[in-house]
Amino acid sequence: MIKQFCFCVLVxxxxxxxxxxxxxxxxxxxxxxxxxxxxxIGASIQIEDSNRFTTxxxxxxxxxxxxxxGKITLIIKHIACETKKISMYIDKNTFKNIFLEHHVxxxxxxxxxxxxxxxxxxxxxxxxxxxxxxFSDQSIGDALKTITGVSSxxxxxxxxxxxxxxxxxxxxxxxxxxxxxxxxxWGEEHAPNIDINSSGRIDVIKGANTLKYGSxxxxxxxxxxxxxxxxxxxxxxxxxxxxxxxxLGGNVNTEIVKTYKNGFYGKLQSNYKQFGDFKAPxxxxxxxxxxxxxxSIAIGKNSYEKGFNAYYSFxxxxxxxxxxxxxxxxxxxxxxxxxxxxxxxxxxxxxxNFPKQTIxxxxxxxxxxxxxxxxxxxxxxxxxxxxxRKEFDLRRGDRSNIPVVDxxxxxxxxxxxxxxxYFDNLDxxxxxLLRYQQNDAVAGTGTxxxxxxxxxxxxxxxxxxxxxxxxxxxxxxxxRYDFSRIxxxxxxxxxxxxxxxxxxxxxxxxxxxAVEGTRIFTKPEFTFHNISASLGYAKSFQKNLSLFxxxxxxxxxxxPSELFSDGLHHSAARIETGLLTMQKEVANKxxxxxxxxxxxxxxxxxxxxxxxxxxxxxIPNGITTTIRGAFPVWEYNQTNAQIFGIDVDxxxxxxxxxxxxxxxxxxxxxxxxxxxxLIHMPANNFGNSISYxxxxxxxxxISLHQNTVLQQNRFPDYNFFTFNPxxxxxxxxxxxxxxxxxxxxxxxxxxxxxxxxxxxxxxxxHVDNLLNTSYRNxxxxxxxxxxxxxxxxxxxIKLNY
Amino acid sequence: MKTIKLLALFITTSLVFTACSDDHDDxxxxxxxxxxxxxxxTLTDGNNTVTxxxxxxxxxxxxxxxxxDGILSANTTYTGSIQLLNKTETPAEDITVEVKxxxxxxxxxxxxxxxxxxxxxxxxxxxxxxxxIKTTLTTGNTGTxxxxxxxxxxxxxxxxxxxxxxxxxxxxxxxxNISVQ
Numbered sequence: 001m002i003k004q005f006c007f008c009v010l011v012x013x014x015x016x017x018x019x020x021x022x023x024x025x026x027x028x029x030x031x032x033x034x035x036x037x038x039x040x041i042g043a044s045i046q047i048e049d050s051n052r053f054t055t056x057x058x059x060x061x062x063x064x065x066x067x068x069x070g071k072i073t074l075i076i077k078h079i080a081c082e083t084k085k086i087s088m089y090i091d092k093n094t095f096k097n098i099f100l101e102h103h104v105x106x107x108x109x110x111x112x113x114x115x116x117x118x119x120x121x122x123x124x125x126x127x128x129x130x131x132x133x134x135f136s137d138q139s140i141g142d143a144l145k146t147i148t149g150v151s152s153x154x155x156x157x158x159x160x161x162x163x164x165x166x167x168x169x170x171x172x173x174x175x176x177x178x179x180x181x182x183x184x185x186w187g188e189e190h191a192p193n194i195d196i197n198s199s200g201r202i203d204v205i206k207g208a209n210t211l212k213y214g215s216x217x218x219x220x221x222x223x224x225x226x227x228x229x230x231x232x233x234x235x236x237x238x239x240x241x242x243x244x245x246x247x248l249g250g251n252v253n254t255e256i257v258k259t260y261k262n263g264f265y266g267k268l269q270s271n272y273k274q275f276g277d278f279k280a281p282x283x284x285x286x287x288x289x290x291x292x293x294x295x296s297i298a299i300g301k302n303s304y305e306k307g308f309n310a311y312y313s314f315x316x317x318x319x320x321x322x323x324x325x326x327x328x329x330x331x332x333x334x335x336x337x338x339x340x341x342x343x344x345x346x347x348x349x350x351x352x353n354f355p356k357q358t359i360x361x362x363x364x365x366x367x368x369x370x371x372x373x374x375x376x377x378x379x380x381x382x383x384x385x386x387x388x389r390k391e392f393d394l395r396r397g398d399r400s401n402i403p404v405v406d407x408x409x410x411x412x413x414x415x416x417x418x419x420x421x422y423f424d425n426l427d428x429x430x431x432x433l434l435r436y437q438q439n440d441a442v443a444g445t446g447t448x449x450x451x452x453x454x455x456x457x458x459x460x461x462x463x464x465x466x467x468x469x470x471x472x473x474x475x476x477x478x479x480r481y482d483f484s485r486i487x488x489x490x491x492x493x494x495x496x497x498x499x500x501x502x503x504x505x506x507x508x509x510x511x512x513x514a515v516e517g518t519r520i521f522t523k524p525e526f527t528f529h530n531i532s533a534s535l536g537y538a539k540s541f542q543k544n545l546s547l548f549x550x551x552x553x554x555x556x557x558x559x560p561s562e563l564f565s566d567g568l569h570h571s572a573a574r575i576e577t578g579l580l581t582m583q584k585e586v587a588n589k590x591x592x593x594x595x596x597x598x599x600x601x602x603x604x605x606x607x608x609x610x611x612x613x614x615x616x617x618x619i620p621n622g623i624t625t626t627i628r629g630a631f632p633v634w635e636y637n638q639t640n641a642q643i644f645g646i647d648v649d650x651x652x653x654x655x656x657x658x659x660x661x662x663x664x665x666x667x668x669x670x671x672x673x674x675x676x677x678l679i680h681m682p683a684n685n686f687g688n689s690i691s692y693x694x695x696x697x698x699x700x701x702i703s704l705h706q707n708t709v710l711q712q713n714r715f716p717d718y719n720f721f722t723f724n725p726x727x728x729x730x731x732x733x734x735x736x737x738x739x740x741x742x743x744x745x746x747x748x749x750x751x752x753x754x755x756x757x758x759x760x761x762x763x764x765x766h767v768d769n770l771l772n773t774s775y776r777n778x779x780x781x782x783x784x785x786x787x788x789x790x791x792x793x794x795x796x797i798k799l800n801y
Numbered sequence: 802m803k804t805i806k807l808l809a810l811f812i813t814t815s816l817v818f819t820a821c822s823d824d825h826d827d828x829x830x831x832x833x834x835x836x837x838x839x840x841x842x843t844l845t846d847g848n849n850t851v852t853x854x855x856x857x858x859x860x861x862x863x864x865x866x867x868x869x870d871g872i873l874s875a876n877t878t879y880t881g882s883i884q885l886l887n888k889t890e891t892p893a894e895d896i897t898v899e900v901k902x903x904x905x906x907x908x909x910x911x912x913x914x915x916x917x918x919x920x921x922x923x924x925x926x927x928x929x930x931x932x933x934i935k936t937t938l939t940t941g942n943t944g945t946x947x948x949x950x951x952x953x954x955x956x957x958x959x960x961x962x963x964x965x966x967x968x969x970x971x972x973x974x975x976x977x978n979i980s981v982q
Contacts, residue, residue, distance in 0.1 A: 328954070328971025335965065343968045394954065394970070396835050397899045446834030448860075493863035500862070517889065518859035568861055575861060626861040627837050629951075629974030725949035725976040726964050728914045 023068030029096040030061045031076060034304065034373060040100055043078035048085070076100060099373065101304035118223060120466055121476040121536030123207030123548050123593040123606060125150075129200050129227065133798060134748070134764060137242045137251035137273055140196045144222065147204050148663040149606070149647035151682040154780040155189040156322050157278055157789055158290050159357075162192070163779070164206060165608060166643055166669050166681045167219030170559040171585075175213050176224045177311050179365050179383040182411040182437065184451075186559035188781060193315045193361035193387065195294035197240075197253040197271045200227030206608065206647075207591045208534035208552025211462050211478040212417070212429060215532035216556035218587040218612065226298060226311070229259045229267075236758070238800045246768075246792035247289065248348065249275030263303045270295040276350040277320075281774045281790035283345040287323040287353045292316060308368040315361040320352040324785045326394050329629035330722045333573040333784065334731050342786040354394045358403075362386045376420040376428075384412040399446060406442040407451055411435065413458075425468040433460040439560065450567055451560045452490035459483045464534070476536040484528045484557055490564055491519040507580060524563070524580055530555045544602070548593040558582035562616050562636045568626075575624060577635045585638075587612040600653045607646040615641035617671075617679060620718045620735075630722050632733075639673035643681070654690075661689045668714065677714035682779060683738070685709040699752040706745050712738040712778050739783060742775035744768075750796075759801040766794040836860060837896055839886040840975050842950060844871070844879035844938055851879070853948065855975040858888055870978040873918075875943050881920070881936035883909060883950065885973070900952070901934060907972075909933030910951040910964035915981055917941020918948070930958040945980040 031040045039060030046053035047064065056062045073087045078100055086098065117124055125147045135143040141152040141160030153161045153168045161168050174181040174192050176199075183193040203223040210217040237256035244250050253271035273292040277284045293316045300309035324342035327333055336343065365383035372378070391405035413435035420428040435458040441449030464478030497520050498504045504511070507524065514521040533553040540546040558578075565578035593606040621635040645667035652660045664686040669678030691703030715738055721730045750764035772791040776783045838860075842853040851873055857866035873879070885896040900907045904926030911920035911933065917940060924935040956969035964971075 326970050328969075329974055331965075331974070332971050335968075396896070396903065396954070396972070399835065448833055493859050495859060495863035518863065566862070577862075624861065625866065627840065627855065627857055627866070627973055627975060628861075628971055631861070724965075725947060725974070726910070726912045726951060728947075 023066050025067045025069060025090055026093045027064045027067055027072075027090060027096065028061070028094070029063075029098055030059070031056045031078070031098045031100055032060055034099040034101045034371070040078055043076055043100065046075045046077070048073035048075055074098075118203050118205065119209040119464075119476065119536070120474045121207075121538040121548055121550065122205055122209040123550050123591045124203050124205040124209075125604075127202040127204075132196055132199060132202065133240060134750075134766070134796060136197050136240055136253050136271070136796070137244065137249075137794075138196070140192055140194050140199075140202070140224075143196060144202065144204060148604075148649050148665050149206060149645075149667075150204060151665075151685075151779060153188060153680065154777065154782070155191075156285070156288055156325070156780070156782050158275075158288065158319050159189055159191045159321075161188065161190070162222060163682065164204065164220035164222075165610065165645065166667055166678070170216065170556060171219040173210060173214050173217045173221045174224070175221065176363065177226055177313075177365065178367065178381060179363055179385070180213055180413075181363075182385050182409060183359075183361055183387040184389055184407060184409055186561045189357075190389070193317065193359055194224060195271065195292075195296065195313065195315055197251075197255075198226070198269055198294065198296040198313055199224045201225045206606070207536065207548065207550035207593070208554075208589065209464075209476065209478070209536060209550070210552070210554075211464055211480040211532060211534050212431065215460070215480050215482045215530045216554055217552075218554045218556055218585065218589070218610070226267075229257060229265045231261060231263050231302070232259060233261050234259045236801065238798060240796065240798040242794060242796040244275070244792055244794045246789055247275035247278045248350075249273070249289070250794075263301045263307060265298075265300055265302070267296075267298040269297075274350070277346075277348050278789050279348075280787035281772045282787070283341055284348055285322055285342070285786055285789075286344045286346045286349075287320040287351075287356075289320045289350055289352055291318040291352065304371065306368075306370040308366065310364075310366050312362075312364045315359070315363075317357070317359045318352055319357045319359075321355040321357065322782055322786060323353065323355070325782050326355050327573050329626075329631060330573055330623075330733060331629060331724050331726075331731070333735070334722070334724070334733055337734060337784050354392050354400050356392045358390045358392070360386075360388045375422050376418060378419075379417045380414070381417075382412070382414045384410070386410050403445055404447050405450055406445050407449070408440045408442055409437065410440070411437045427466040428463065429465070430463040431461070433458065433462075435459075448491070448567055450565055452488045452564050454486055454488035454560065456484065456486045472541070473537070473539040476534070476538075478534040480530075480532045482528075482530040482532075484530070486524075486526050486528075486557075486560075486563075488524045488560075488564060489521070490524060490566075491516070491521050492566070494518055494520045496566075497522070501579065503580060510580075526563075528557050528584055530557065530584065543596070544598045545594070545596045548591075548595070550589075550591045550593075552587075552589045552591075554587045554589065556585045556587075558584065558616060558636075565636070568631065573631065574620070575626075575631050575633045576618065577633060579636055582616060582636060583614050583638065585612060585614045585616055599651075602651045604649040605646070606648070607644075609644040610642065612641045612643070614638045615671075615678075617641075619679065619716070620720065623720065623722065632720065632735075639671050641669060641671055641678055643667065643669040643678070657692050657694050659691045659693065661691070663687050671716065674716075676716040679716050679718075680779060681712065681714065683710045683712035683741075697751075699750075701751070702747075702749045704745065704747055706743060708743040709741060709777070711741045715778075735784075738778045739776035742773060742777075744773060744775075745770040755799075759799065762796075762798040762800070764794075764796040764798075766792075766796070768792040768794065833860060833889065834887075835896075836887050836889060837885050837973060838888045839893075840950065840973065841884045841886070842881060842948075842977075843884070844873065844881045846874070846877050846879050849874070853977045853979070855977065856888075868975075868977060870980075873938075873940050873979060873981045875940055875981050877940050879938040879940075881938045883934055883936070885952075897934060901932070904932045905930070905958065906955050907932070908953050908956050908958060908960075908967060908969075909936075910953065910962070910967065911936060911938075911948070912951075912964070913948045913979065914946035915940075915944045915948075915979060917944065918946075918979075918981065926958070928958070931962075940981045943981050945978070947976050948979045949974070949976045 031043045043056045076084045139160045141162045144162045151163045205221040210221040239254040242250040251273040255269035257267045259265045276289045278288045296313035298311045323344045367381040369379040387409040390403035393404045415433040417431040437456040460482040462480035466476045510522045510524045535551040537549045589610040591608040595604045648664040650662045669681040687707040689705040694700045747767045753761045840855040844851040851871040853871045854869040887894040922931040922933040926932045951964040952973035953969035956967035960967040
């Protein structure tokens with residue numbers, strides 16, 4: 001890193017006026033940089049309420065003579081530094097050391113900092129605010145998908161779970177404003193409860209520099225950061241409106257920011273999003289609308305030396321779920337798979353019917369930091385989250401308004417982080433975490449809860465270091481230890497407990513002795529110790545070329561659904577069973593990245609290999625007969641797995657205004673224990689785009705994108721036969737085959753118009769799925785039921801003021 | 802200093818929060834309200850009554866269902882009536898009532914692999930479409946095979962009389978072995 005210098009306007013030859021007085025004391029001093037102890041040259045020192053001032057010399061020293069005994073106040077100023085006032089009592093000749101902070105420069109250079117990495121050796125990709133704002137009416141998963149190597153696991157088109165290198169849910173850490181998200185992320189149909197409009201920047205860390213946030217980032221880490229504001233007196237804001245032809249809806253987002261010269265800032269942001277039924281090329285996807293309301297507030301005071309940030313966000317999502325996905329048993333599933341159209345296709349409506357999800361998520365945090373001279377920076381943070389998830393289904397009687405799933409997850413944590421930059425070439429980062437989590441399966445649903453009540457206690461401690469080997473290379477290493485205890489309360493079917501799973505012999509200590517009818521009340525309790533580590537190396541060469549090598553050891557506890565699930569999953573027509581015998585998952589991962597950052601010709605080539613011991617997967621294991629007919633039983637089991645592949649990005653400037661971008665992502669996953677492919681691995685895919693940019697012509701930008709997803713030919717075959725008693729025939733249930741390859745085109749244009757002195761208007765026009773292609777996506781859980789979205793025209797208007 | 806006070810306040814508040822929400826409702830738990838444990842199809846020809854029963858008292862997992870099959874007389878017309886019960890409630894809840902109330906959203910479908918056995922629905926919902934709580938079952942010559950009863954939620958009504966054509970989602974699908982003698 002290039003050290004930041006204060007550039008000085010030297011005020012030479014200004015001498016203090018020596019007024020004849022009977023005062024003859026002198027004040028000498030030295031002004032140094034708080035951060036790196038370098039001398040500050042040319043700082044002006046003034047005695048308040050007088051015209052006496054001087055400046056520091058080349059050694060940062062100054063002298064004021066003929067000072068009278070008594071209290072004086074000095075004002076020390078330096079361009080690009082924060083003005084400081086010091087009061088002192090002078091009764092003799094005095095020497096004073098004064099420290100100034102590079103505050104202003106640090107914070108106004110955000111644009112430059114936005115290109116830097118979260119850690120020097122990190123393998124990562126960043127999405128900036130401009131990209132994020134074009135996704136204002138979509139989900140965070142949709143935005144992340146534009147990154148090579150990142151895909152998504154969808155449930156319909158509004159529930160989008162990000163996936164890095166084929167791994168999702170509990171294997172990804174999502175950090176929102178330095179708070180690790182706990183929003184029941186274990187479920188495949190649980191999308192992250194984050195409002196994309198409240199974020200300023202998103203980093204996706206595919207490599208190993210994730211230990212600060214947790215030990216279990218087997219897939220990777222998604223770091224969502226708010227914008228940072230310059231320290232000056234200002235008020236600004238923006239309002240954004242987007243309108244879409246598909247779903248006849250859109251989003252309104254507005255935000256206002258007030259900043260002060262003394263470092264105080266406040267930001268208020270809200271948005272409302274509404275869509276009706278979306279449309280596939282040939283039919284409406286009945287009951288797929290949504291209504292979301294999100295708001296966030298941030299206040300704080302930041303100076304170089306100390307500061308605090310407080311943040312609160314509220315997310316409320318109301319999402320209709322494709323009506324055709326509600327099915328009864330395997331025969332219904334067979335009917336869905338064999339028919340080309342969903343069973344319910346009605347005319348367009350804004351109505352949110354059953355099935356649906358309503359989720360509210362509160363997130364609050366308070367963070368304070370202080371820098372210690374010649375030592376480092378200490379931060380302490382407290383945060384809490386309350387996630388309330390209600391899932392509604394089509395029910396008999398008047399029960400549809402009663403949720404079938406009603407879970408409240410409360411998480412709160414306190415953590416410290418100490419950055420030590422005492423040593424010249426070595427940075428050390430260390431911290432402690434305490435977390436308490438409580439899940440409440442809220443009573444009154446009239447169903448057996450899928451996830452039981454539990455309490456979870458976590459303790460973590462970590463240390464990471466970064467060492468400058470020489471001017472061009474860096475080495476980093478990290479270590480983390482986590483302790484977790486989970487105490488659950490759950491009722492099991494007594495036959496399952498005693499016979500099917502043999503828990504009465506494996507876990508007699510969990511039994512409470514209480515048996516209620518066919519149910520046994522148990523208190524499972526688990527303790528885990530986790531060790532994780534990372535190693536990174538970065539080397540930069542000439543011509544903007546750099547090489548990153550990362551190794552990570554990550555381990556993950558089985559999540560509540562892997563341990564405790566036990567029951568029917570309607571939209572999948574399957575019974576899902578977790579097992580108390582699940583052990584933790586341990587991954588070794590290697591990621592290499594060769595990058596050339598250059599506008600004329602740049603590239604990133606990033607191969608990776610992951611070996612996962614005890615990989616937990618959900619796979620079919622037999623059929624059971626219920627009163628609703630036959631259901632396949634899907635059970636969690638553990639195997640050894642490997643995932644490897646390569647992500648490639650290329651950018652090339654064709655002419656002054658034309659740019660080419662290309663990306664390729666190749667991935668392969670193997671179940672090593674059973675010698676089969678891994679289930680739900682993204683297919684190989686590639687994309688190209690050509691864009692025209694003209695800064696002089698209202699920043700006009702036109703780009704055409706092509707994206708091709710090949711058919712996934714490597715999948716495990718879990719197909720089976722079931723007997724249809726009505727037709728008296730065995731029917732083949734093809735749940736494994738994958739949809740064919742597809743290619744999508746999209747067009748994006750935008751231009752910026754200067755409206756008034758401080759405001760501008762950005763208008764963007766997009767066409768998604770330009771050719772109105774009908775296709776299905778292997779990674780959409782609803783691929784059995786309906787096609788993906790058809791063509792969409794979108795207008796996005798953003799007014800900055 | 803101010804910051805630290807604020808932080809302290811925040812933590813205190815949260816602890817109160819934690820303490821308040823610590824409502825471990827070990828006894829206030831839910832049970833399956835919509836569970837159908839028992840299907841009883843009663844057939845009577847005036848003199849004899851045949852009862853076909855399908856029962857799974859502990860729900861989807863756990864113990865296998867207990868199925869009572871039946872023997873029917875050849876060339877006989879029976880009056881049939883179906884009853885759905887949830888026996889995990891005391892007294893057992895009669896779910897047939899719910900189905901009848903929401904007759905326009907439900908329909909039973911009967912089919913048999915024994916040739917000559919035909920089942921006709923004799924009741925209708927509020928829209929005069931077949932419902933199938935009440936039926937007549939007519940047997941032909943002797944034979945053995947199965948009898949399947951399906952209850953669909955939100956089927957297309959009217960339909961061609963087969964469960965596959967009706968769409969909707971399946972709330973019930975039980976199969977009995979029957980013998981016509």
